[in-house]
Every structure is written in structure tokens, then in C-alpha cells.
Amino acid sequence: MSVREEKRDIVIVGAGVGGICAALASARLRRSVLLIEGMKEIGGTGVHSAVSLICSFRDHNGRTINNGIHRELFPQAYGNGKGIFDTEETVPTYDEKELKERYLSLLRAEPLITVWTDHRVTGVMTDGESIVRITVESGGGEPVSVSGGVYLDATADGNLSAMAGASFQIGREEDGKLQSATVTFKMTGFDPSKLLNPRIATWGGIRSLRQELTVHFKQMKEEGGTRNPRPSVLCFPYPDGRGILFNSTAVTNVDPTSPESVANGMKEGTEQAFQLIEAVKRHPAFARSSVEFIAPKLGVREGRRIVGDYVLTAEDCLGARKFEDMVAACAYSLDIHDPLGGGATLVKIGAPGYYHIPYRSLIAKGLKNLLLSSRCISGTHEAHSSYRVMSGVSAIGEAAGTAAALAVWAKADDVRHVPASRIRYVLQAGGQFVEGDVERVTLR
Template identity: 35%
Template sequence: MNNTIEAEVVVVGGGPAGIAAAIAAGRQGVKTVLIERYGFVGGMSTAAMVYPWMTFHTDSGEQVIKGIAQEIVDRLQERGGSPGHLRDTVGFVHTLTPYHPEIYQVVAADMLREAGVKLLLHSFVDEVVVKDHLIEGVYVTNKSGRSLVRAQTFVDTSGDADVAHLSGAETLQGREGDNQAQPMTMKFRMRGVDLAKVKDYMIEHPEEFYKKTPIAELPHLPLTGVSGFYSQWKKANVPINRDQVLFFTGPADDEVLINCTRVQGLDATSAEDLTEAEQEGRRQVLMMAEFLQRDVPGFERASISVVAPQIGIRESRRIVGHYLLSKEDVVAGRKFSDVIARSGYPIDIHDPSGKGVTAAFISGDGAYDIPYGCLLSRNVRNLLAAGRCISTSHEALATTRLTPSCMATGQAAGTAAALAVLTKVDPADVAIAKLQEELRKEKAAI
């Protein structure tokens, strides 16, 4: 590898937001490089097994996230990698979208290649070169040594706002007051689960499950998610600070993804805290599996089939942007003239220190707008963010962090980054009408 790689748009972080951003930029015809630290793309959807994707729709069933995100689902369906959008049998949202992570990795890589994106795997950004509030390049370290990747516009889809942090851009972390973030979760899958038995138990014991679970419809719906088993959980007294069992079915018909471990009080941007979190998460996986096998109907013959390569991170750093999306904006279903994405996912705060989850639902038509100002760094002129590290409050992040929303903000950031290059302006000066026109051309629902 040469010591310098020349590009026009650089996207850092190959998760759902970064994949969408790089595809969007590449399709605009600009020279795009996507940098990813693992040997595969997918980010939290693959490395941390965050599953399923929730949600593309409002509570009334209107699809508010389309574009590249929907294209990915379509391509997965063609490959047998997703059944598409199904009803959420937890009842928290209208739909969820199961997907096969190994097929997703291949589909995403195919789409990146088709868009002309240069993908750089096993590469970690460890330095950002800034002059006069402009990023000139990022240094990556990998097996080939150290290289400078230069471009006109940069998109931070690292999840942890790493590029923003290294560039000196303003960032925030956690909730106001104590900077505590939502807990981390080590996800794992079990095979050999008798899902018919789980469903029968739910129909016979509705009081044991989340109040919005559509029990009456269960006989006619495929089981996609389960939240409850309250009495079993309470009686077992497992030392994990949460108040219910939560799992989702698939991809196989005897398989579930368990979202129950909870690692609190640690900072996902600290190497020492992350080291502790990874080990604690794996300890909790074994405790959780033992409890399920012993106490939960349908899990008697189940066993752990895979544990995520890394712990799942809900919240860490985020940029301070031209606009900070608030809880009030989300709950009111607020509309913005510079809308670049929409979402119908409610606020869903896993308590940073307590047992519970705090939810706040969206009024109006059931969707809120994400404005372009949330993607623009306030003090680094050629830096955009997408995915988990856009400019929001701690509360609003509890909805924008969800995968379909990350895909939607990724598509917008990648499109804007390319337009900034093509029109030779800073991202903040990209014509909103032109950006929205390009997004609609690519079937984004705005």
C-alpha cells in the first residue's frame, strides 16, 4: 500500500450507517473510501449481533424508512437472508426485520463494490489531520503499516464519534449531569429452542408478558419477539440488573437472539472499561443461558450456538451539531424543513443504573423528522456524522441509535458529503433542496 490514499469522500466505520453512507456517496460518482476496523462490515449488526432491525414503520404501519435501507432488505430477501418486515410480537413497535448476518455481510460488500467504493478492512483510524477547522486526512494503521487517507469531506460513522473526537470537534457523552450512558449488552444466540412451546405458554399466561404483547393475534402470527417471563425471572434472582427476559426469534426456526445481559456504569470509549465490559458480558451470557435452560418453557434442550464477537454499545460519544435533536422534538413528532430522514421508533432508554427501560412514544402521525443540522459538526467544517453519533440529547439518542434510523442518516450523510465535493462547498452550505431531491431520487422517505 502506498503511504497516501487519495479520495474525495472518506467514511470511517463500516456499520449500517457507514455502509449506507459509502454506497450513497459512491452512487453520486465521487471517489469514496470506507474504512473499517474489523475484517467484515456490518458493525453492531454483525460484530455485536444487534438483531433484529427495528423499525422501518410507524405504529400505524406506515413505512418511514426506505431508500438504501429498504434496498438492503430487498437484496437480503432475494438471497434468502430475510423474511422482510414482520409484526413485532413483543408489541413495542409495529414491525421488526429479521436478517441473516452472514448474508448481510456479503450483500453489503456487493453493494459497496457496485457503487465503486474502495473498502479498507482491518484498518483503524488513530489520528486526524486538521488545519483551519478542516480535516485534511485520517491516518489508518493496519497490516501494511500506516497510511494517510486524504479527502475533501469526511463522514464519521464510527458509532463512538472517534473521528470527531480526534479532530477536536465538540462532542457530548451520556446523559446530562453525570455523563452515564445506556448499558452495554453482550448478545448471544441459542439453538434447539421449542418456539411452539414458548408461544403456547404465552397464550396461556398473558399476564407474564409485556402489556402490549398482541396475545389475541399470536395464534395467527409468526413469533418474532418475546418480552416477559416475569415470575421466572423474579424467582431465579439472577444477578443481572434488569426486570424481564427479552429475546427475538431467528434466523433459523429453532433459534433465538437473547438481549438480556446488562453491563452498567462503564465507558465504551475507555479501553480499560471496554475490557472489563467484554469479560463481564461473557460471564452474564453463561448465567443467562443456565437460567433459560433451567426455568423457561421451550429452552429445556437449547444450547448457546454463538456469542457476539464484541459487546453491543448503545451509547457513547456524539457530535455537537448545528442542531441538537431533543426528546421534545421526538415525542411531538416534529417536522423540519431540512428533514433528511424520518423514524417511527419510540424513545427507549435502558436505564444507565437501574433495572428498567423508559419508553416515550411519538404523537401526531407517529414519526419525527431528523434534520440535516444533526449531521453537521458545529466546529469542523468538512465533517458529517451519521448513525449513533449524530447530534442529539441523551433521550433522543434512544431512538436515533436504532439500526434503520442509522441507515437512513447514513444515506443522507453520504449523499451530502458527495454533493459538497461536487459543488465545491462545505457540507453546511449544501443546498437543502438539492440534497432532498437526490435522497428522494434514491427512494428515501422524506
């Protein structure tokens, strides 16, 4: 029986923020793209695990250091002037349903992008240091053999790279443990007039609410009513101020490379969510509130980190390091949710408040036609805790998609042959923040 074959210039596996930004960047350079997603719908963690906060993309002086496709995804955070980040007061959050619609409309606007949902990449064939083709399976259908000029790993967990034989690291150096995982949920229908500070869309209001709810959560812990190891309640307002996203369950020892471990993590996280809902409802303002949803996908913060030509470190991030081959920048703090289940530890990036992500960290060691296009780029556990957020990953995806398209245009058999200065030229032309020399590119 003959296997169906498909061919595209660029093949991207994973349609979360990294894969989608990469697809848009490649297609806008007039290269054909196949975007393959295992779930029934696109969006990845930022949509199906419901996260909420638009993490910082400005340096200490207020300068925007992520101005590319991220701006198209979250226009409300930019506004005409400096956007909602400037009113120090408003908590900059997004609604996951709106984000999904924005992803869909941006993808539909690009005729060169084909999207396959409910399709999983299950195998990779390599020849020496190159991927030759991948096997894609869907529900009941026959497997499809897909080949491309450049392949992008946007799976978050480095699944494609691992199947291609790339080396990887997982967890923190001392014991291999990963950040805790979380099942988030949304509550509506509460009565703000019964809160000490009813302005929950502001930092002052949401912090006050967290404290009020923590009292009930602690009481439940003392009664032995929950296994949730967190010390306090973490939640964020929806932009309209009428909903609250609880990012406050903590499941430890989830191995994202094991479906069984993820399924068990989802079960434990969902139980913790129901326990927390009960604690929240003890507050008079929430007595008549309702649960709008419990996120359908376990929020996994960390997976494989593929070893690339350069491994980005905490020192690079905190020291605001600049690299000659920078293709992206990140301004978000190191943010580690305790692998043992305690709270989160945030450490700010040193002055001026952002660091460069080098092109070498997007290139898997020993492979010529694979680029890393999600949080699985080459970095340490600590560095990963910073660039893993959507502002960082969108910049990574945009850079990877741009580099892939340039490699195809140049018929380069190794992505290393695309100079970072050319990637920067194209990124800059699209509005993205770059630093360093740029080399003009003409695409004919």
C-alpha cells in the same frame, strides 16, 4: 522514510450501517469512496453485536418514512405490499449473517468503493476548521496518510470527530451515565412443543416465552446466581423461528471511549450471558438446547454525541417536529435501557408518528468538511435513544453520503453550502422519503 498516501473524494470511517449506507449513497453519485473499518470484518454493531429487531420505519398510519437503502438491507420487512410489519403478529427480525452478506454484495456492486478492514484511524490533522488528512494504521503495516474532499464520522462513538477537536457530550444530562451495554447470544435446538405458546415468531409467542423464562431467571437471581440487574428476560425470535436471540444482559458504567472499560464490560457481559444460559436451560423446553454463539463484540448502545449546528431534543422527537432542512426521518420510539441496569423504557413518537432529522444535526460545529454519519449525530441522550436504531442510522448515513458527494461535485469548501433541498432531490430520486422543497441537481 516516506509515508504512503491515499486520496479519495470521500473518506468514511466506520463500516456499520451508517458508514455502509453513506458509502453506497456517495458511490452511486459517482464519487470515489474509501470506507475504513477497524474490525476484521464490516458490519458494526448490527452484525457483530447481533441485535435482531427491524425497528419501526412506519408512521401511525402505516406510511413508510424510511424507504431508501434501508429497503435494500431489509427487503423482507417491506415485501410487495406492506411487508411483515402488517401482519401485526410476526416479529420483524433479521439474521445478522444474512445482513452481512447483503452489505458485502451491495458494496461489491460499486466499483468506486474501496473497503479497508482491520484498519484503524488513529490521528487527524486539521488546518483551521478543515480536516487535511487522517492517519490510518493496520496490524503490522506502516501507517497510511489518507486525504479526502469530505470526511464522514461513521464510528458510532464520534471517534473521528473527537480526534478532529469537535465538541461532544456523553451520557445523560444529570449524571453523565450512558445506557447499559449488552452481550447478546443465540440459542437453538429447543423444543417449542414444551412452551405454553409455541409460535415464538409471533409477538404473542415471544412475549409468552419471555414470561416463562423470566420465572427461571428470577429464581436464579433470588439464589444469588447472577449479577444481571435486569428485572426480566428480553429475547427475540430469528426469522426462521428456530433460533432465539437473547438481548438480556446489562452491563452498567461502560465508557466506550476507554478500551479497558469496554474489555471489562465484555467480560462482565459474557459472565452474565453464561449465567442466563443456565437459567434458560432450567426450562424443560431448553433442557437440550445449545448456544450457537455469544456475540463477539460488546453491544454498546451509546457513545459520544457530537455537538452540531443543531442539537435534536426529546421534545423535537416526541412532538413529531418538522424542519426546513430535513434530510432524514425516524419513526422509532425513545428507547432507553436504564443506565443503572433496570429494564428499557419506551415512549412513542407523537402523531403522526415520525420526526424530521435536520441537516444541521449532521454537521459538527466548527468543522467544514466533516459530516456525522452514524448514531453520533448531534442530539440529546433522549433523542439519541430513538434515532440510534438501524432504521434511523441508515437514513442518517444515506443523507450524509449524499450530502458529501454533492459537496465534492460542487467543490464546496464547507458542507454547509450544500442546500438541504438538493440533498432531498437526490434522496427522493433514489426512493427515499423526504418532505420539503426539492431543488433539481444535475451532475456533470
